[in-house]
Amino acid sequence: xRKSSSAPFHFLTYFLVIGAYAALQVLQARGELSATMRGxxxxxxxxVVMAVSLNLTVxxxxxxxxxxxxxxxxxxxxxxxxxxxxxxxxxxxxxxLAIALVVAALxxxxxxxxxxxxxxxxxxxxxxxxxxxxxxxxxxxxxxxYLGVDAKGVHVSLLEDTTNTAADGRLIIQGPMxxxxxxxxxxxxxxFILILISLIVIFNLVGSxxxxxxxxxxxxxIAAQSVGVNLIKYKMMAFVVSAALAGSAGALFAMNYSTVVxxxxxxxxxxxxxxxxxxxxLGNMFGSIVAAAVLTILPxxxxxxxxxxxxxYAVLLIVMMLTANHPLVxxxxxxxxxxxxxxxxxxDEEKEAA
Amino acid sequence: MNFIIQFVNSLTSGGGAYQxxxxxxxxxxxxxxxxxxxxxxxxxxxxxxxxNFAHGDVIMVGAYICFYTFGAMKLPGPxxxxxxxxxxxxxxxxxxxxxxxIEKLAxxxxxxxxSLAVLITAIGVSYFLQNAALLLWSSxxxxxxxxxxxxxxxxxxxxxTLRSVQLGSLSISFVTIVTIVTCVVIMxxxxxxxxxxxxxxxxxxxxxxxxxxxxxGIDVNATISLTFAIGSGLAAIAGALLCSAxxxxxxxxxxxxxxxAFTAAVFxxxxxxxxxxxxxxxxxxxxxFAKAYISVQLSDxxxxxxxxxxxxxxxxxxxxxxxREKV
Numbered sequence: 001x002r003k004s005s006s007a008p009f010h011f012l013t014y015f016l017v018i019g020a021y022a023a024l025q026v027l028q029a030r031g032e033l034s035a036t037m038r039g040x041x042x043x044x045x046x047x048v049v050m051a052v053s054l055n056l057t058v059x060x061x062x063x064x065x066x067x068x069x070x071x072x073x074x075x076x077x078x079x080x081x082x083x084x085x086x087x088x089x090x091x092x093x094x095x096x097l098a099i100a101l102v103v104a105a106l107x108x109x110x111x112x113x114x115x116x117x118x119x120x121x122x123x124x125x126x127x128x129x130x131x132x133x134x135x136x137x138x139x140x141x142x143x144x145x146y147l148g149v150d151a152k153g154v155h156v157s158l159l160e161d162t163t164n165t166a167a168d169g170r171l172i173i174q175g176p177m178x179x180x181x182x183x184x185x186x187x188x189x190x191x192f193i194l195i196l197i198s199l200i201v202i203f204n205l206v207g208s209x210x211x212x213x214x215x216x217x218x219x220x221x222i223a224a225q226s227v228g229v230n231l232i233k234y235k236m237m238a239f240v241v242s243a244a245l246a247g248s249a250g251a252l253f254a255m256n257y258s259t260v261v262x263x264x265x266x267x268x269x270x271x272x273x274x275x276x277x278x279x280x281x282l283g284n285m286f287g288s289i290v291a292a293a294v295l296t297i298l299p300x301x302x303x304x305x306x307x308x309x310x311x312x313y314a315v316l317l318i319v320m321m322l323t324a325n326h327p328l329v330x331x332x333x334x335x336x337x338x339x340x341x342x343x344x345x346x347x348d349e350e351k352e353a354a
Numbered sequence: 355m356n357f358i359i360q361f362v363n364s365l366t367s368g369g370g371a372y373q374x375x376x377x378x379x380x381x382x383x384x385x386x387x388x389x390x391x392x393x394x395x396x397x398x399x400x401x402x403x404x405x406n407f408a409h410g411d412v413i414m415v416g417a418y419i420c421f422y423t424f425g426a427m428k429l430p431g432p433x434x435x436x437x438x439x440x441x442x443x444x445x446x447x448x449x450x451x452x453x454x455x456i457e458k459l460a461x462x463x464x465x466x467x468x469s470l471a472v473l474i475t476a477i478g479v480s481y482f483l484q485n486a487a488l489l490l491w492s493s494x495x496x497x498x499x500x501x502x503x504x505x506x507x508x509x510x511x512x513x514x515t516l517r518s519v520q521l522g523s524l525s526i527s528f529v530t531i532v533t534i535v536t537c538v539v540i541m542x543x544x545x546x547x548x549x550x551x552x553x554x555x556x557x558x559x560x561x562x563x564x565x566x567x568x569x570x571g572i573d574v575n576a577t578i579s580l581t582f583a584i585g586s587g588l589a590a591i592a593g594a595l596l597c598s599a600x601x602x603x604x605x606x607x608x609x610x611x612x613x614x615a616f617t618a619a620v621f622x623x624x625x626x627x628x629x630x631x632x633x634x635x636x637x638x639x640x641x642x643f644a645k646a647y648i649s650v651q652l653s654d655x656x657x658x659x660x661x662x663x664x665x666x667x668x669x670x671x672x673x674x675x676x677x678r679e680k681v
Contacts, residue, residue, distance in 0.1 A: 118666045122665060126620060126624075126670065126671070129617060130662050132613070132617070132658075136654055136658050137654075137658050140654050140655035141652075141655060143651065144651045158652075267609075267613060271407075274474070278470050282470070308489070314482035317475075317477070317478035318475055318479060318482065321464070321474050321478065322460070322464065325463070325471050326463070
């Protein structure tokens with residue numbers, strides 16, 4: 001695994017994100033963005049946040065998570081519900097969005113903490129399967145959840161609508177129908193701010209004492225423990241932060257559409273985000289951002305070849321993985337990489353392990 | 355025979371007990387399909403140390419091949435009984451070749467690569483198979499033919515289609531019986547194969563230590579290919595059995611059973627062949643019970659929740675080996 005990037009690299013990441021935002025705003029103002037592209041700006045932001053947050057779990061903490069979409073789902077449903085419930089109380093869309101994103105992050109953090117209790121006791125593929133199971137459980141629950149809000153408060157029921165929401169209230173989550181009639185209050189600027197906040201949170205965490213502890217756990221849990229690093233505490237810290245960011249990304253994503261259903265956040269979505277992380281490079285936030293943006297646009301860009309596009313996408317994915325791991329390509333990359341020495345060392349270790 | 359019927363009737367005299375037995379049988383049948391798929395997962399994991407996410411889609415390809423060969427075959431009268439068997443054989447051959455080809459093209463170049471890279475490649479292969487199926491066979495659902503029915507002539511001279519056997523008040527469909535028997539046969543064969551044959555021993559040696567196996571003169575690459583071949587062949591059989599029981603065939607048919615079987619493999623302890631068998635059966639029974647007694651919509655949630663609890667108690671699965679990490 002690669003060591004986390006150094007401080008100048010962080011500035012470069014911020015710089016490029018801000019630059020991309022400014023460029024897109026200019027293009028949008030001059031009307032040079034197509035309708036599809038404009039429609040994709042917010043989803044791209046949401047996927048970027050998902051990718052960097054998953055990178056914290058997979059790249060920095062070194063644990064494979066196959067249920068990241070579960071946290072996105074928690075944030076999407078509870079954040080959007082909050083926004084709808086506050087529709088009259090908070091008339092300014094921006095403020096309402098901010099509150100919804102914070103609530104989404106908190107709810108997802110709680111979910112992350114709860115799932116973290118069993119998950120962080122496990123290792124490797126067993127941990128992966130539990131996160132997968134978690135994603136499926138969340139999907140099943142939100143597919144059967146009814147949540148209504150009226151003057152008397154919040155009513156929740158499972159499987160059937162027994163919430164008895166009063167006529168003046170509103171049934172927000174309607175089981176398999178999900179949430180309908182959402183006001184589209186997510187904006188590109190909000191997405192951009194969320195990306196910046198995520199980057200600030202992650203870069204500061206990674207650069208801190210806690211971040212070094214997390215990376216120590218990734219590189220060698222036994223050695224880390226033997227020098228007094230509290231495994232559970234730091235694993236939990238990374239996991240909960242990652243979940244919270246994913247939750248707010250989910251809320252941002254959901255409020256870009258008029259309806260949201262639980263099946264949108266399934267195993268395939270988790271995998272999609274994992275693909276962004278791995279292609280972008282483990283522990284490399286900048287790579288995640290680029291991969292998330294490019295791979296979200298790619299299927300759209302391939303639209304002219306309509307029915308073959310997903311096939312081509314699959315082939316590209318395989319070819320990219322094969323090329324990136326080809327010994328020759330690796331050797332060339334290593335020569336140009338600053339941290340080449342560390343890379344070579346770990347490569348040798350991997351060979352020994354294999 | 356009378357004795358069995360009496361026994362079953364006595365067991366099933368109460369309505370609840372009858373239903374319970376029925377659910378157990380259905381559960382074992384579904385579990386057998388999961389077990390066959392999980393065996394493929396676990397063998398590949400054991401030897402290549404990779405989660406082959408494309409495995410579920412090999413099931414789907416197997417089912418399609420089965421569907422089309424069966425449809426294309428026009429066998430005369432008595433030979434028609436063999437048609438399902440021939441169709442399954444065709445599916446096994448195609449899927450075996452497919453499995454070996456995938457391994458050669460996509461996984462072999464990544465032997466030394468980090469496991470996540472292999473995982474993503476497997477996901478790419480899975481996307482590829484699903485979308486290729488979409489192009490080749492369209493997204494409109496195919497109704498899989500009932501393979502396991504027998505036509506006989508009753509006393510009145512009418513042709514009757516038999517779909518199930520009656521044991522007292524209990525009716526068990528032929529699909530169920532065939533599925534369970536197939537699973538047991540496969541399990542016994544695999545136990546014999548990995549335990550007694552030279553190739554099976556080579557397989558176990560490779561999963562223990564590839565470098566040492568190579569030094570002992572074992573062709574590691576050929577052994578890995580063989581494992582993929584067996585796993586994919588089993589996936590084809592599982593596809594045919596799955597679609598005989600649940601006859602709706604679309605390009606994504608394999609995904610969910612694939613994930614469930616992967617879960618089953620982990621449940622039993624990944625890498626362990628008896629574990630996959632046990633995990634598959636338990637998962638099937640659990641799913642049917644959850645559907646019957648708790649809720650159809652929440653059955654998946656229940657199954658996965660039980661999985662989490664099991665892994666909490668036994669972090670390496672039911673029959674998994676605990677490897678103590680040495681410093």
